[in-house]
Amino acid sequence: MPNKPVIAITGPARGALLPRFCVATIVRWYGAQPLQLRxxxxxxxxxxxxxxxxGGHDIDPVLYAAEQEVKPKHDKQRDEFESAVIEYALEHKMPLLGICRGAQLLNVQLGGNLFQELRSRREKTSNRWTSLPLKTLKVEARTQLExxxxxxxxxxxxxxxxxxxxxxQRMIISGRDLDGIVQAIEAPEEEFLIGVQWHPEFLLLLRRQRRLFQSLIQAVRKQLKSNS
Known part of the structure; x- marks a missing residue:
C-alpha cells in the first residue's frame, strides 16, 4: 500500500491549468498525491x-449517436482519451469523480445522452456562466451526494x-437545479462513482464542496486497505 493514494487528474493536451491546479491543491489538502494525465x-x-x-469543451454528440445541434466546440482527442480513462477506471472499480464535462462523459460512457443546449430549458434560472456559488442545488434524499x-x-x-x-446504466439522479436540470448523478451500488455538473474545485474555500474530494480519497484509502 503506497504512503499516499495517487489521484489521476485528466484534462486536455494543453491549457486548463487553473482547474488542474485547483483539483491538485485539494487532493494534496487531503493527503493524496495528484497525477496529471493528458x-x-x-x-x-x-x-x-x-x-x-x-471540465472543458462540449462532448462530441457522435459518442451518443446524435446529430450536431449547436456550433461545434469539441476536443475529439480528449474525448477519446478520457473515455478510455473512464473505461479503465470502471473496469478496475476505481473511485471516480466527473466534473462538468467529466460528468457528461461518464454518463455517455454508461449509455446515457445529453442535451446539447440548455438555454431553451431554463425558466427559473439564469443561463449566465459564473464561477461563484449563485445557483441552487436541490439534493435528493438518502443519496451519496447528500x-x-x-x-x-x-x-x-x-x-x-x-x-x-x-x-x-447503473446511475441515478442525485441533484437538480430549480429548473429540474440534472446537476449530479451517482452509482448507488459503487463505493464512489459520482458526476457533478458544477465546478467544486473553484469553490475550494467551501468545506462542503471540498468534501467531494475528501470522500473520493477516503474511498480510495478504504479500497487500498481492503486489498492489502
Whole structure:
C-alpha cells in the first residue's frame, strides 16, 4: 500500500491549468498525491487508484449517436482519451469523480445522452456562466451526494452549455437545479462513482464542496486497505 493514494487528474493536451491546479491543491489538502494525465499518456502503465475527470469543451454528440445541434466546440482527442480513462477506471472499480464535462462523459460512457443546449430549458434560472456559488442545488434524499455534501439544498456555480438528458446504466439522479436540470448523478451500488455538473474545485474555500474530494480519497484509502 503506497504512503499516499495517487489521484489521476485528466484534462486536455494543453491549457486548463487553473482547474488542474485547483483539483491538485485539494487532493494534496487531503493527503493524496495528484497525477496529471493528458492525451497520449499510457494509462495502463501509470500507478493511480482514483480519478478526477475535469471540465472543458462540449462532448462530441457522435459518442451518443446524435446529430450536431449547436456550433461545434469539441476536443475529439480528449474525448477519446478520457473515455478510455473512464473505461479503465470502471473496469478496475476505481473511485471516480466527473466534473462538468467529466460528468457528461461518464454518463455517455454508461449509455446515457445529453442535451446539447440548455438555454431553451431554463425558466427559473439564469443561463449566465459564473464561477461563484449563485445557483441552487436541490439534493435528493438518502443519496451519496447528500451524505458527502451534508445538505439537501445548497449553492453551486454554473459553467456549462450542455447537460444530462437520459441517465446512463447503473446511475441515478442525485441533484437538480430549480429548473429540474440534472446537476449530479451517482452509482448507488459503487463505493464512489459520482458526476457533478458544477465546478467544486473553484469553490475550494467551501468545506462542503471540498468534501467531494475528501470522500473520493477516503474511498480510495478504504479500497487500498481492503486489498492489502
Amino acid at each position: 492525451p497520449g499518456d499510457n494509462i495502463s502503465r501509470l500507478d493511480y487508484q482514483g480519478v478526477v475527470i475535469t 451524505k458527502h455534501l451534508g445538505c439537501r439544498q445548497c449553492r453551486i456555480n454554473s459553467l456549462h452549455n450542455q447537460g444530462i438528458d437520459k441517465v446512463g
